[in-house]
Amino acid sequence: MSFAAFAFTIVHNKYTYNLTTFLSLNHNTAINNSLFLSQCKAIIRGATMGRNQRRKGGNGEKRDRNGDWKADNRDDQTLHNAALEKFYRGKVIAEEEWETFIACMRTPLPLSLRVNLSLPHAEEVANFVGQQLSTVFTTTRLPFYPRGLGFQCDASRADLKRNIEHKHLKRVISALNEGGYITRQETVSMIPPLLLNVQPGHRVLDMCSAPGSKTSQILEALVGSQNSGVVVANDVNSSRLDVLNHQTNRCPGAHGHTIITNGDAMMYPLMPDEDSKFDRVLCDVMCSGDGTLRKSMDMWSRWNTLQGADLHSSQCRVLTRGMQLCKKGGVVVYSTCSLNPIEDEAVLSDCIEKSKGSFRLMDPSTLLTGLKGQQGRYNWVLTTKDLDAELRTMEEATAYREAREGKGFAYRPGMFANEERLKEQNMHHAIRVLPHQQDTGGFFIAALECVSEYPNSTRPAPAMAPEKAFKPITEQLKASIRTSLGLPETFPYDNLYFRNEVAREQKIYYICDTGREMMSLLQANVAQVGAKIFEAYIKHSNDKLRFSGEGVQTLAPLLPANFIVKTTDAQLLLDLHSVGMNTSVFCRRAGVTAESLPVHSFVLETPLPNGLDCVRVAAETNFSVVTAKLFDWQVTLLKLALGQPLVDAADKDEGGDEKDDNDATAEAPES
Structure with a gap:
């Protein structure tokens, strides 16, 4: 057998590709020219398709021959898992509900927002x-x-994103989302x-917060108090x-509380x-995520009965630590998907x-009127991986493992149902x-009220606490802010933080009074403080x-x-942007x-219709x-207010999967 190497160049759509292929040749092998050319085309297609398409397993061709978008490929053969059915059918999901349940799980998740x-x-x-939504979808x-x-709409997020006719609506929804007026979030x-x-x-602690949709929702309750x-x-x-930082920064005025x-x-x-603990703690913990099967189709083939058992110990540790960080009279919420x-x-x-x-445990009915759900269970059955x-008790699990000479998963007593204790709780x-x-x-949710201090749940601050990444501004930096921006002495300088006084690009952050107090108490690794309100426009200069x-x-x-310039000329802002x-x-x-x-920087704002308040931008004179x-x-939003088109003729002709303004902050599996 001999090997021949062919190196050649192909020019395709103004791009040049140098391709090298090694072909195994012998007297019984002939090169099939058509197959060879089709392989070359596949290489080119893979090189030219977008990064996202490769990552998602796409083939670079999102449309059918008629130019229409391909539907979400779902079929009962692919979306099936025998272990899932064995574990849930007739146990967690009633037998008479199973067919309705599994049929729903095989459909796309509807678009929802708040x-x-x-x-x-x-x-x-x-x-x-x-x-706006009702012009395209049935909305409730x-x-x-x-x-x-x-x-909630009767269509999925993909329907909004892919249909060319929905581009106007998509841009409106994306703009409202980025502006913090709405948040696209699973129901x-x-x-x-x-x-x-x-x-x-x-004072609220969100223990597992990224990508941040729940965090931004929590922040909305705090914005009313400056x-x-x-x-x-x-x-x-x-x-x-x-992504978390971007999400929390969308809510107008909320980032100063973060x-x-x-x-x-x-x-x-x-x-x-005890006094420094949190009033509210959210433990939205990592989980097996079988409640997300409607959007995580790859999970159908991967799910097994031990995924939840593998995570049980870690989930207990997160919830326990959340309870330890909650003060008396406070509330801890535990949730999984x-x-x-x-x-x-x-x-x-x-x-x-x-x-x-x-x-x-607290009764959640008064806070969630209208939500349909199943009450927490008093009994359940574990199914082995094969x-x-x-298994219903720890004794059965021990006997099962001993029969296999100690092989198999090591179950813990806390994984099994204790009906008497569950009823008492x-x-x-x-x-x-x-x-x-x-x-x-699919989702699970419960609220716990702290009725007394958790035993041994405080720890004195160390005598030599490590230096934090964010520090209150120095007197020298305060003087620089006053000099360069002309702000009065009454400005809340005590609430300003920075990373490095001689930074290459100086950035100053504002945090509210409660946040400033929390900064002195936290012993965690702080990655971001408040809202960035000032920045250097000349490098290495304060x-x-x-x-x-x-x-x-x-x-x-x-x-x-005097630092706020108000105008009713919305076109003025668009002209300044250009x-x-x-x-x-x-x-x-x-x-x-x-x-x-003002001498240099000021805020320019113009009102918007439909209750959207106003658009505020940072402007400057030089x-x-x-x-x-x-x-x-x-x-x-300014174009919408002025009645200008959001989708021009070129967009309509081009079609395609345009970049979503909110792709970076789209709701991702949080568990």
């Missing part, structure tokens, strides 16, 4: 959103969501923050913190005393037992949301600062009135005098030229 509860005209925004309001501000994901019942001034209340959002995965930490929830540092009792009732029961009476045995107060009941994903567009919603209420404008022209169009403009940078969502 309106920001903290908006001053939230109902008006909801009416506008409902009107979620019965359990407060004030009717939650929506069941909205439940835990509602059950927390967060009030203004509360200087009180804080959310500490933690996640163990540092690569998800940027501290993001990076650490293992199972070992989150304890607080120094799994339907498995080993991850749900078993974890709750085990942790309540270990709390020695300091926690009890499906050859069902009022496990019926927990809720299991089944997908077919309200056309949602004397050349300007307002940051990212934090303008937080900054505006803190500024004196190119700078002479100061005299700007003043004439904005209806202000040049003398009234050498008699006014400039401002708008975000894409602001451009979209």
